Amino acid sequence: MLTGKQKRHLRSLAHHLNPIFQVGKGGVNDHLIRHIEEAIEVRELIKITVLNNCLEDRNEIGQQLAEGAGAELVQVIGKIIVLYKESKDHKTIELPV
Incomplete structure (x- = not known):
């Protein structure tokens, strides 16, 4: 679980x-995850766009993607979802304590 400072x-x-x-219209599926x-x-750290033709709630999509990928949901703002997961082999981001 990320702290507020880490999310910022x-x-x-x-x-x-x-x-x-x-x-898009198809929503969240296994292929996308x-x-x-x-x-x-x-x-x-990645960004994902939710298109206008997607009828599902953006917050729910963010939760589904985070759970499916085993990642942390950093932010859902407008049509953008930000996900983070610490890499095993390619660690570059150092989180504040």
Whole structure:
């Protein structure tokens, strides 16, 4: 579980990232979660865009993606979801204590 200070730090790092995945009309599925797991292992911090044609609630989508990928939900703001998971092999982000 991330503290408020750690979430603030991750949000500041994520600000400059571009979204690498999109959730559309199909919603969350196993295929999407598998790709997110692979990407988050390499990058640790990723952004995901929720498209306008997606009818599900953005907060629920964020929770589903975080649980499916075993990651932490950092932020849901507007149409953007930010996820973080500490990498086993490619650790680059140092969280504040």
